[in-house]
Amino acid sequence: MNDKASSAPRPLTAGDRLYLIDGSGYIFRAYHALPALTRKSDGLPVGAVHGFCGMLIKLLRDASNGEKPTHLAVIFDHSAETFRNAIYPEYKAQRPEPPEDLIPQFGLIREAVRAFNVACVDQEGYEADDLIATYARQAREAGAEVHIISSDKDLMQLVRPGVTMLDTMKDKTIGEAEVLEKFGVPPEKVIDVQALAGDSVDNVPGIPGIGVKTGAQLITEYGDLETLLSRAGEIKQTKRREKLIEFADQARISRELVTLKDDVPVEEPVEDFAVREPDPGAVVGFLKAMEFTTLTRRVASDLEADAEAIEPVPVAVEGWEAPAADGGGAAAAAAGDGAATPGMRAAAAADAVRAVAIDPSAYETVTTLDRLDAWIAQAREHGVVAVDTETTSLLAMSADLVGISLALEPGRACYIPVGHRASDGFDFDGDGIAQLDRAEVVERLKPMMEDPSVLKVGQNFKYDWLIFIRQGICPAPVDDTMLISYALDSGRGGHGMDELSERHLGHKPIPFKEIAGSGRQQVTFDLVPVDKATAYAAEDADVTLRLWLALKPRLAAEGKTAVYETLERPMVAVLGEMERAGVQVDRNVLSRLSHDFAQGMARLEAEIHELAGESFNVGSPKQLGEILFGKMGLEGGRKTKTGAWGTGADVLETLAAQGHDLPLKVLEWRQLSKLKSTYTDALPGYIDGEERVHTSYSLAATSTGRLSSSEPNLQNIPVRTEAGRKIRTAFVAPRGAKLVSADYSQIELRVLAHMADIPELKQAFADGLDIHAMTASEIFSVPIEGMDPMVRRRAKAINFGIIYGISAFGLANQLSIPREEAADYIKRYFERFPGIRDYMEGTKAFCREHGYVETLFGRRCHFPNINVKHPSERAFNERAAINAPIQGTAADIIRRAMIRMADALEEAKLKARMLLQVHDELIFEAVDEEVDRTIETAVTIMERAAEPAMTLKVPLKVDARAAENWEEAH
DNA sequence: AAGTCTTCGTA
């Protein structure tokens, strides 16, 4: 403990303000919410420490309500074991180990607390939360005001008159209203809801199938947990009633686990927390040692101390070793401009963006040409402008422009309505609404939107790009906050605007539903009143700009500029063009197939009902399960976690193999049903007036760098079965042209051979051998000549398994062999190719240590759950971590090819257009006389796509051919 | 009307 105040502490009284900081909670939250930051001189991770010190300084200057604390303490957890483990041994049992770069910061934060001369409290056997509950009760009973610095929902039960929580990271006070919003019940009933809902993070079991929503509703209805449990028999919903009865005791234990103990025999009296003036030498010395230049300056000036004269105070660091000289810090520092590192500038930028509150009522609606010109002029002067379009549809290819919003600085944004209509049903052309003419607005915006010196910032800009292109504007240059986030944080959560706003700005944007309604009452944006539209649309531009300010500096700080600039940003226009082109689809082919499939289904259905002896819905797994395992009494066991009979294809196949006719016919029926509903019936709905279908590609939907395709998904058009392949004949080229398909051969195995550096595999690819036959020959010691196809098939399954992070269980499933046999194959494979095993182990170890893996081109994929305790979940993460660099590198390579393709085709004076991408395949449309040269160009670009950034140790091979339709071209 | 589960199509 630090120096005691000279006079004896006086008891707390009314008028005192006690601030209790949940130190342990803060550390984890700050670590994840704030940008990673390292000490410039040696790379010591200090992001959470920086956030913590900033928070302390702000609090000591003036808390957010403008009142300084009279008493202040930081409370920490003592150790993992608490009295709760005696009640329930599994409590917090699956907490992951803290990340490597957080460990040294635990000690540093305690050092910080001491340096600031603030009370620092922990106590064996109790969690920080219990100590907080106890001190809060004592202070409140003494008449003092209590503020708890935390956003932990477990502390929300303490909120009451005189006790509030304060989330300093979001600058938000949590009072009774906020608790009610979060839990649906007032604070005193929070523990009852938690007892029902449980908590997977703390491993509080709760009652299965009941979440916060249902829990709150039940508690509201019955008053409290005990009443609910004793009257559980009255519940109408069967499943819910049974669960409540079955797991009643589990709920009672859960309630004990979440109830905070407010009568801990505390060792430190609350009076001792009276705020004390820090010693300038200690606190400035500490901040200097951390190399927090801005904070040092701020504190020195607050304390009227001369920062220059104070030496850094050496701080011992536990749990971290400085790298040898010339570590990563040097590279980061090289990009800096003076004292601050890019990391610190990135952190400062994120702080600054949070500083200005978001106020949707403060935006301007632009309805005169003068104001429009003024905004355009300011955008040009400013050099950066966030842009967002509002339209009538999520489908960019058929959406009509309704308005445009611009943002120049945080809080300074406008909305330009151009296509609103009154919703009374009479004003069809919008004459009655004050808005500018669309064509005129477009014409005036165009020069600025195309001005190379004005950067246009968007969120998911491919959408807006398509809208602008269709208006005759070709926006450039552009930045996309969604793609910046994707380059930085893939695997750490989604990249949609609302999610990013909540994550980085602590702000929840107005939901679309709130202004346009939902369900039956939902209206298109053109029918939204202009004032509401302004609040919504301008806020989007404002948020986009703030996200850009917060995220863009991180690219340089985290070394991801090249990934963003070479693999992400150029894709906006490339995919935009592909989506705009679309692919021609012959609706007559689809309609004929639909008819054929329907006939086949009807025939099978009759046969199935005959075999079952009754009529039932073949498409219902539930009814089918009843027939198979109930009525017919077949062996096959329960499966799914909800307790239903499993009727997956594998189960039905097993039954069919035993000679049962019904499951076989169900399998055939399902195949036809799938093809009909998903493809032949659904696709015609996407065909436009030009007979073409325009899919939408998502650049940020996968964790690995692959694209995804939706509305419709053209990356899962059938190919494996004869019936399915017929659907591909509906994808055609226009008269006088052909479809060209070019696909990489074995790209993932080639990538693996390069990355793991396996001599035999490299040689095999160099020699153009059949890689699966070669693998089979190596591990089963059989000659390639005259090989049994079954042996090759086994080797092929192993090769795929390797890419997926093989497990004996999975391989056994794939090959329908016993697990022991599969384990034996894997063992033999690794004996023959030890380099693959080393590579896989190396990848896992790297991921465990860093929390991410990277592709050859530097794309980072995060795995926040790689270190969880639960064995099968961890194994799942490990397999994904092994797969990600392989799948991701292949994805990077085809992206590079696609980005170069447009220029290459143009340079070769070819009219061919790239239409589709299916992970390792590109589909083009080329006029008949240019087919050969298109193939030549496409193959060359694709095979050389890794160069010059990377020289692969194996050649890339591309097969390409042309035909009238996709089936024949593939 | 909205959300979850199951199944199945692709690389």
Next chain:
DNA sequence: GTACGAAGACTTC
């Protein structure tokens, strides 16, 4: 065993 998206059934509101 990896990565996705879509459809229908089912459940609950």
